[in-house]
Amino acid sequence: MSRRIKVGGAQLGPIQRDESKDSAVARMVTLLDRAHAEGCGFVVFPELALTTFFPRYYVEDAAEFSAFYEAEMPDATTRPLFDKAAQYGIGFYLGYAEVAREGDRTHRFNTSILVDGTGAIVGKYRKIHLPGHAEYDPERTFQHLEKYYFEPGDLGFPVWRAMGGIFGMCLCNDRRWPETYRVMGLQGVEFVALGYNTPSTNSQRPEEGPQERLFHSDLSVQAGAYQNATFVAAIAKAGNEDGNHLIGGSVIVHPSGRILARAETEGDELITADCDLDDTVFYKKTIFDFARHRRPEHYGRIVEQTGVILPK
Numbered sequence: 001m002s003r004r005i006k007v008g009g010a011q012l013g014p015i016q017r018d019e020s021k022d023s024a025v026a027r028m029v030t031l032l033d034r035a036h037a038e039g040c041g042f043v044v045f046p047e048l049a050l051t052t053f054f055p056r057y058y059v060e061d062a063a064e065f066s067a068f069y070e071a072e073m074p075d076a077t078t079r080p081l082f083d084k085a086a087q088y089g090i091g092f093y094l095g096y097a098e099v100a101r102e103g104d105r106t107h108r109f110n111t112s113i114l115v116d117g118t119g120a121i122v123g124k125y126r127k128i129h130l131p132g133h134a135e136y137d138p139e140r141t142f143q144h145l146e147k148y149y150f151e152p153g154d155l156g157f158p159v160w161r162a163m164g165g166i167f168g169m170c171l172c173n174d175r176r177w178p179e180t181y182r183v184m185g186l187q188g189v190e191f192v193a194l195g196y197n198t199p200s201t202n203s204q205r206p207e208e209g210p211q212e213r214l215f216h217s218d219l220s221v222q223a224g225a226y227q228n229a230t231f232v233a234a235i236a237k238a239g240n241e242d243g244n245h246l247i248g249g250s251v252i253v254h255p256s257g258r259i260l261a262r263a264e265t266e267g268d269e270l271i272t273a274d275c276d277l278d279d280t281v282f283y284k285k286t287i288f289d290f291a292r293h294r295r296p297e298h299y300g301r302i303v304e305q306t307g308v309i310l311p312k
């Protein structure tokens with residue numbers, strides 16, 4: 001049985017701070033219409049796809065702060081996305097800010113979900129590698145307050161059987177960490193969906209501009225795909241959000257590491273690629289046959305330490 005699936009990467013252009021979630025959802029529904037017209041079976045949306053990339057703002061006002069988060073998924077605002085996807089039989093990945101209440105405790109996560117072609121949520125991932133800082137930092141040219149807005153994810157890197165394959169998820173900064181892909185690779189992942197919001201300059205090193213940032217993004221995603229014999233779709237929210245620029249460059253990458261499709265604009269744009277999930281098999285059975293070639297007895301440091309221990 002063929003395991004071909006046409007994948008759509010639904011890059012979003014900027015979402016301004018005063019743009020409503022209804023408007024962002026309407027833009028995503030338009031991209032789903034395009035994906036349906038092009039025959040896609042699965043669509044990947046960006047990280048924090050319902051709002052501007054708010055971790056760049058230090059917000060203390062309780063009403064504005066809590067409006068960034070979703071307590072329910074779907075709710076009345078996001079329901080049109082689920083209904084339209086189910087009508088078309090398209091599965092999707094969506095990133096959003098989650099608030100979760102456990103007893104009298106409140107947790108906030110940078111989250112993504114995997115939704116199948118019936119509109120059912122089959123998987124949830126909470127971002128593990130949170131970049132940036134937890135307090136306002138006057139030294140930076142702009143803020144990156146993910147550690148203020150979110151706690152690290154508590155669900156690990158699971159994978160799910162869905163849409164005829166094995167799917168995994170991660171979010172933005174996770175793509176720079178080889179551990180992200182390898183933990184999923186060890187569960188046989190065949191398709192990794194990830195959304196990102198990447199500022200086009202480094203707030204602590206202004207000479208690091210968009211070209212270098214795009215290079216690092218591609219480098220990380222292509223290596224993760226190849227070294228774990230998996231497709232990866234890395235999809236941006238791009239462009240100028242209230243004077244803050246985010247790189248575009250969304251890509252769909254083959255398990256060989258080759259880029260199959262790349263976004264050319266910094267606006268709402270659908271890229272597509274025909275992905276035959278069986279293309280993962282050759283690599284999984286040869287150079288990256290983990291069972292034959294891995295030597296975990298030498299990898300202890302990877303799980304035993306976080307920081308660097310220098311030699312004496």
Ligand code: CDT
Pocket residue numbers: 047131132144171172173174176196197198199
């Ligand atoms: N959203 C996100 O994770 N962005 C980071 C910015 C890194 S610089 C603090 C990224 O890895 O693209």
